[in-house]
Amino acid sequence: MTQFAVPPVYADYSKTENMGDRTIFLAGPIQGADDWQAQACKNLNFPSLDLVVANPRRSDKTWEFQFDIQVDWEVFHLDKAAEKGSVLFYLSKEAQHNCDRAYAQTTRLELGWMMAMHKAGFCKNLIICYETGFTGLRYIKRRLATDRAFADVILTDCLAMATSYAHIKATCNT
Secondary structure (H helix, E strand, O other): OEEEEOOOOOOOOOOOOOHHHOEEEEEOOOOOOOOHHHHHHHHOOOOOOOEEEEOOOOOOOOOOOOHHHHHHHHHHHHHHHHHHOEEEEEEOOOOOOOOOOOOOHHHHHHHHHHHHHHHOOOOOOEEEEEOOOOOOHHHHHHHHHHOHHHOOOEEEOOHHHHHHHHHHHHHHOO
16 A cells, blocks of 8 residues: 655554565655645555655644754655665746745755765666756756766656656666
């Protein structure tokens, strides 16, 4: 059964031995972005498979945001997904501008971190989905196209396709 992990609650990896091998982390903008994670979660809901979908967008607004708890949760689940699952980035265009914060600043840092981990062999299944209008996309595409280390990174503009790739790669442990 698909288990959805949302901060501050961690995934329960004790339910099955293989679940740690089947984690998909949904990486991408939250602040200033539409809720693309909701559609990704619908696409990844497989009742017959032991799968963890780690979604950093908090659905429970009653929990008071605590920066350290959020970051620790994200790092823990990103590491799980990078180790044997899939890390799925969705680079959505900015929906609501905030003058006090650069759009997708955390996403850009995490993308660089995962690209470096992929290049070093520690993040095997990296899927990058983008929406036309995401600023800086030209540079990201160029880096992926010109470095052989990224030849197996999946780059698509279709969220449904990206979630399918993430699921296949996480469950096949390729």
